[in-house]
């Protein structure tokens with residue numbers, strides 16, 4: 001998780017006939033300190049969330065319930081991750097464009113974030129993202 005690539009992390013899963021349990025410990029399963037947790041839910045069919053990049057925010061996205069796709073673009077190519085198990089976390093480094101789509105009914109997307117909410121951390125314009133991405137690579 002040190003090479004600035006998105007990565008699907010297999011989280012611990014304690015199987016139990018009474019119901020399964022999964023947990024995340026910072027700096028063990030996640031390479032940053034958790035400053036904020038938010039979740040996206042009640043997404044109407046066909047809707048898209050995200051659609052921006054973060055300058056600093058790193059995050060881990062978990063499908064706590066249901067399923068959805070996270071599409072991540074590094075400026076050169078785009079990768080799609082289908083999240084449908086609550087024991088997988090998708091680590092997303094900063095500096096990548098990402099959006100979420102194909103939400104199932106009752107899907108809940110939990111996002112663990114390395115930063116507090118700050119609108120200045122967002123790049124919401126794709127052309128600006130491409131310019132920043134090119135500048136960072138040169």
Ligand code: TYD
Nearest residue numbers: 036037038040048049050051052116117118
């Ligand atoms: P935003 O991150 O733009 O949602 P999406 O990525 O799905 O497009 O957030 C939507 C609104 O919620 C925006 O007005 C900012 C606000 N918001 C907060 O106030 N705190 C938060 O932690 C987050 C994630 C969003």
